[in-house]
Amino acid sequence: MAETFTQPQVTPELVEKHGLNPEEYERIKEILGREPNYTELGIFSVMWSEHCSYKNSIALLKTLPREGEMLLTGTGEENAGAVDIGDGLAVVFKIESHNHPSAIEPYQGAATGVGGILRDIFTMGARPIASLNSLRFGSPDNPRVRYLVDGVVRGIGDYGNSFGVPTVAGEVFFDDSYTANPLINAMAVGIAKHDRLATATAKGEGNPIMMVGSKTGRDGIHGATFASEEISEESEEKRPSVQIGDPFTEKLLLEATLEIIEKDLIIGIQDMGAAGLTCSSSEMAARGKAGVEIHIDRVPVRESGMTPYEILLSESQERMLVCVRKGKENEVRAIFDKWDLDSTIVGRVTSDGMMTVRLNGEIVSRIPAESLVLGGGVPVYRRDTKRPANLDELMNIDLRDYPLERDWNDTLLRMLASPNLCHKGWVFEQYDSMVRTNTAVGPGSDAAVLRLRKTNKALAMATDCNARYCYLNPRLGAQSAIAEAARNIVCSGGKPLAITNCLNFGNPYKPEIYYGFAESVAGMGEACRALDTPVTGGNVSFYNEDPQRAVFPTPVIGMIGLIENLKHITTQWFKDEGDVIFLLGETKEELGASEYLCTIHDHTGGPVPHLDLEVEKKLQETLLVAIRRGLVKSAHDVSDGGLAVALAEGCISNRQLPIGASVQLDSSVRVDCLLFGESQSRVIVTTSAQDADQLSELFSDSSITCKRLGTVGGESLRINELIDLPLTRLIDAYYNAMSQLMDRVE
Amino acid sequence: MKFGVVTFPGSNCDYDAYAAVRHVLGEEVEFLWHRSSDLLGVEVVILPGGFSYGDYLRAGAIARFSPLMEEVVRFAHSGGVVIGICNGFQVLTEVGLLPGALIRNRHLRFSCRYVHLRVERNDTCFTSACEKGEVMKMPIAHGEGNYYNFDGDISRLEDAGQVVFRYVDRDGNATQEANPNGSIRNIAGIVNAEGNVLGMMPHPERAVEEILGSVDGLKVFESIRSALLTPNLAGRH
Numbered sequence: 001m002a003e004t005f006t007q008p009q010v011t012p013e014l015v016e017k018h019g020l021n022p023e024e025y026e027r028i029k030e031i032l033g034r035e036p037n038y039t040e041l042g043i044f045s046v047m048w049s050e051h052c053s054y055k056n057s058i059a060l061l062k063t064l065p066r067e068g069e070m071l072l073t074g075t076g077e078e079n080a081g082a083v084d085i086g087d088g089l090a091v092v093f094k095i096e097s098h099n100h101p102s103a104i105e106p107y108q109g110a111a112t113g114v115g116g117i118l119r120d121i122f123t124m125g126a127r128p129i130a131s132l133n134s135l136r137f138g139s140p141d142n143p144r145v146r147y148l149v150d151g152v153v154r155g156i157g158d159y160g161n162s163f164g165v166p167t168v169a170g171e172v173f174f175d176d177s178y179t180a181n182p183l184i185n186a187m188a189v190g191i192a193k194h195d196r197l198a199t200a201t202a203k204g205e206g207n208p209i210m211m212v213g214s215k216t217g218r219d220g221i222h223g224a225t226f227a228s229e230e231i232s233e234e235s236e237e238k239r240p241s242v243q244i245g246d247p248f249t250e251k252l253l254l255e256a257t258l259e260i261i262e263k264d265l266i267i268g269i270q271d272m273g274a275a276g277l278t279c280s281s282s283e284m285a286a287r288g289k290a291g292v293e294i295h296i297d298r299v300p301v302r303e304s305g306m307t308p309y310e311i312l313l314s315e316s317q318e319r320m321l322v323c324v325r326k327g328k329e330n331e332v333r334a335i336f337d338k339w340d341l342d343s344t345i346v347g348r349v350t351s352d353g354m355m356t357v358r359l360n361g362e363i364v365s366r367i368p369a370e371s372l373v374l375g376g377g378v379p380v381y382r383r384d385t386k387r388p389a390n391l392d393e394l395m396n397i398d399l400r401d402y403p404l405e406r407d408w409n410d411t412l413l414r415m416l417a418s419p420n421l422c423h424k425g426w427v428f429e430q431y432d433s434m435v436r437t438n439t440a441v442g443p444g445s446d447a448a449v450l451r452l453r454k455t456n457k458a459l460a461m462a463t464d465c466n467a468r469y470c471y472l473n474p475r476l477g478a479q480s481a482i483a484e485a486a487r488n489i490v491c492s493g494g495k496p497l498a499i500t501n502c503l504n505f506g507n508p509y510k511p512e513i514y515y516g517f518a519e520s521v522a523g524m525g526e527a528c529r530a531l532d533t534p535v536t537g538g539n540v541s542f543y544n545e546d547p548q549r550a551v552f553p554t555p556v557i558g559m560i561g562l563i564e565n566l567k568h569i570t571t572q573w574f575k576d577e578g579d580v581i582f583l584l585g586e587t588k589e590e591l592g593a594s595e596y597l598c599t600i601h602d603h604t605g606g607p608v609p610h611l612d613l614e615v616e617k618k619l620q621e622t623l624l625v626a627i628r629r630g631l632v633k634s635a636h637d638v639s640d641g642g643l644a645v646a647l648a649e650g651c652i653s654n655r656q657l658p659i660g661a662s663v664q665l666d667s668s669v670r671v672d673c674l675l676f677g678e679s680q681s682r683v684i685v686t687t688s689a690q691d692a693d694q695l696s697e698l699f700s701d702s703s704i705t706c707k708r709l710g711t712v713g714g715e716s717l718r719i720n721e722l723i724d725l726p727l728t729r730l731i732d733a734y735y736n737a738m739s740q741l742m743d744r745v746e
Numbered sequence: 747m748k749f750g751v752v753t754f755p756g757s758n759c760d761y762d763a764y765a766a767v768r769h770v771l772g773e774e775v776e777f778l779w780h781r782s783s784d785l786l787g788v789e790v791v792i793l794p795g796g797f798s799y800g801d802y803l804r805a806g807a808i809a810r811f812s813p814l815m816e817e818v819v820r821f822a823h824s825g826g827v828v829i830g831i832c833n834g835f836q837v838l839t840e841v842g843l844l845p846g847a848l849i850r851n852r853h854l855r856f857s858c859r860y861v862h863l864r865v866e867r868n869d870t871c872f873t874s875a876c877e878k879g880e881v882m883k884m885p886i887a888h889g890e891g892n893y894y895n896f897d898g899d900i901s902r903l904e905d906a907g908q909v910v911f912r913y914v915d916r917d918g919n920a921t922q923e924a925n926p927n928g929s930i931r932n933i934a935g936i937v938n939a940e941g942n943v944l945g946m947m948p949h950p951e952r953a954v955e956e957i958l959g960s961v962d963g964l965k966v967f968e969s970i971r972s973a974l975l976t977p978n979l980a981g982r983h
Binding site for chain 1: 755756758759761762765766795796797799800801802855856857858859860885887889916949951952954955957958
């Protein structure tokens with residue numbers, strides 16, 4: 001630590017380098033009533049960066065439904081959202097992106113993404129019970145993409161496995177739009193007692209402020225600012241902006257944190273994620289309508305000569321800022337000592353509303369805390385929108401241009417072996433999905449299911465987003481993402497409760513990009529209202545683009561559902577010989593935006609399948625009634641790849657016990673639409689022969705079509721005269737594709 | 747009957763082992779803190795899975811130096827029953843209570859999935875509730891579970907009947923495909939010469955309830971319980 005610190009001169013070039021535009025700089029001068037010094041410029045730069053400030057998104061995010069009697073926290077107001085699930089328990093969950101770091105350093109980028117979201121959960125006083133992730137990459141034919149996939153999967157695995165949280169669900173999607181900009185969205189779910197929910201607040205003049213966990217190093221300086229730019233040639237040079245993860249320390253930090261919260265020793269606590277000490281101290285103070293004074297020379301550092309600027313902006317991992325109850329300092333310290341972790345008082349709460357930083361007593365920075373945070377002094381923008389000119393052309397397809405295949409057996413096998421549809425065991429078997437022994441349904445069904453100990457309940461959880469839909473029709477695509485997530489929850493026996501979202505887009509200053517963002521948010525709001533699943537919080541990631549192109553608009557939805565009785569847990573695979581197969585919902589002549597068009601005809605286009613939210617809601621409600629009445633032995637959402645793929649999955653997705661099926665589809669739609677079209681609001685369910693009539697009756701009372709397709713049994717999948725394939729061939733195509741894609745030697 | 751579950755910093759299956767013993771088996775159980783030198787009078791020591799001390803050097807390499815491990819070694823040498831699961835197995839080989847080493851999986855990736863195990867002996871205090879030759883279903887979750895030992899030592903191990911569990915297919919055949927990590931001779935679990943210390947990579951504590959996918963692991967805990975009730979099986983105390 002430098003004894004004194006001479007602040008470099010603030011020049012217009014330096015301001016620009018910090019990503020602040022001239023108006024923003026003027027505003028800073030107004031707030032301070034003077035020119036900022038170098039340290040203050042750094043602080044404003046990170047806090048007003050897109051990543052921390054949400055300046056280009058918050059106006060629209062506020063239009064999302066954020067009300068619900070079960071919500072225990074205000075949307076976005078705490079480290080993560082909390083929802084009441086009865087029995088005095090709350091489920092705490094959030095999804096967050098770590099796209100930019102993972103694009104240049106996949107292993108550490110992904111690992112620290114997992115670490116960051118886990119800290120958001122346990123700073124709430126919740127023990128993490130599950131981790132999910134939603135991943136998007138370019139084509140696996142590209143060796144650089146394979147390097148990214150390999151590193152990201154190892155990073156997620158190594159961090160979660162060591163920390164001891166089961167990674168239970170997620171998605172992996174490949175498309176060229178993600179070649180330079182992979183999307184790494186990590187979600188975590190935890191359980192807390194209502195009366196032990198912690199808050200990210202600092203208040204009470206004189207309460208000590210403590211830094212706990214790892215020491216502070218130079219890693220990750222300006223990570224937040226870096227995440228607020230496009231990826232470019234120079235991005236590689238920003239590799240030092242990527243933090244290094246240490247899951248072992250995080251595991252210790254978890255135990256110590258839960259212990260100080262359980263013993264009620266603290267006022268508040270916040271993770272030091274993006275913008276490190278700066279963000280945590282100013283946000284905590286602003287929430288408590290207080291000030292905070294930090295003695296930067298007291299911060300434990302891991303290298304010498306660090307300037308206040310570096311210490312304030314470091315994003316070293318596995319650190320927390322704690323506002324301790326005065327008089328409890330020694331108890332807190334004893335707990336961290338027990339877990340071999342540092343805990344150091346670095347400052348105190350003040351009443352002046354200022355975030356003041358001192359070096360050996362001398363003030364090096366003094367800024368109103370409120371001016372740095374969302375909802376306070378941060379600028380708020382609503383950008384211009386413009387519908388991309390090529391959308392009409394993309395949406396307009398003539399099915400006659402796509403001749404029917406000759407051999408549908410071969411087509412189905414190609415579909416099952418395609419990167420987006422094939423079994424992702426290669427990925428998720430690298431994750432410990434069972435640690436903590438609550439996983440009732442792990443990866444590979446519509447949603448993961450975790451039982452809640454000491455209750456007879458379980459939680460269902462899933463992430464979803466069909467980004468191809470969002471590209472072609474962002475409003476409908478976002479609606480579909482929510483509808484599908486909810487359908488997955490219901491198919492697993494749960495009632496959808498609430499969502500968290502991770503909104504991944506390109507540069508918001510480009511009107512075509514902002515159009516996709518605005519439309520997605522609008523669609524999301526409509527669907528959340530219709531399905532009664534409020535938004536508890538989440539994350540926005542802009543600038544996912546390189547000079548060639550932006551990623552597809554990708555609003556990823558993480559949804560939680562409550563399974564009221566363990567008996568209602570339902571999986572997607574067919575169970576027993578003689579069970580009856582039903583299709584719920586209508587199959588329309590829809591082929592646009594499908595995986596089929598993309599995989600078989602190499603075309604991304606056409607109209608996105610129609611979605612009627614009222615129908616969707618009715619379908620889900622009736623299905624849940626059927627499940628609760630014990631009529632359903634398996635339920636599987638029909639989504640990417642359509643009916644044929646869903647039926648094949650029903651047959652083989654329980655790898656230990658595959659079972660055949662024989663079905664007759666009667667429909668007037670084209671065969672390709674029939675087999676592979678992606679009409680929405682459809683589910684395949686099976687029931688025992690004796691319950692079959694009861695199930696059809698239940699649905700005939702609703703407005704939802706329920707068609708008997710055939711029966712479960714045998715050693716092959718038969719669909720009309722179109723498909724007849726032995727299970728062994730389905731299994732071979734479906735299960736081996738991913739390792740053939742990834743483990744190839746060139 | 748009192749079980750003890752060791753908690754090293756970085757252990758993460760300690761609670762799972764605790765829950766299996768306490769809530770499923772229905773026996774008393776205590777956590778044993780790594781810095782302590784007191785085994786609290788337990789009759790069985792479980793070294794659980796996880797990443798003790800982060801496992802950054804080599805799995806189990808640091809844990810062997812903890813104060814509690816000195817006591818565990820003494821306990822084992824006096825005939826106390828010790829079971830090491832996953833990371834616990836790695837610790838047992840590092841500390842020298844079991845021969846051989848667990849090296850990185852053949853495919854160099856972490857692997858979590860259900861496997862099948864064949865019970866090679868049911869006359870140990872860990873398998874008396876099983877049939878000889880029985881095929882059990884249990885999960886594995888490890889990156890370094892590839893059992894390795896020198897040829898001569900492997901032969902001695904086999905001759906002495908110290909191999910207790912082997913990876914097999916559903917029908918009980920120890921095939922190459924059924925071997926998830928490259929272990930020599932599909933070895934999944936071994937005991938020491940005296941028979942009171944078991945190390946196994948699969949997780950019996952994760953297979954103790956139907957809702958988790960298998961109850962086969964419970965037999966390991968039941969075997970330990972009956973062994974302790976029948977002292978000649980459990981060895982000396």
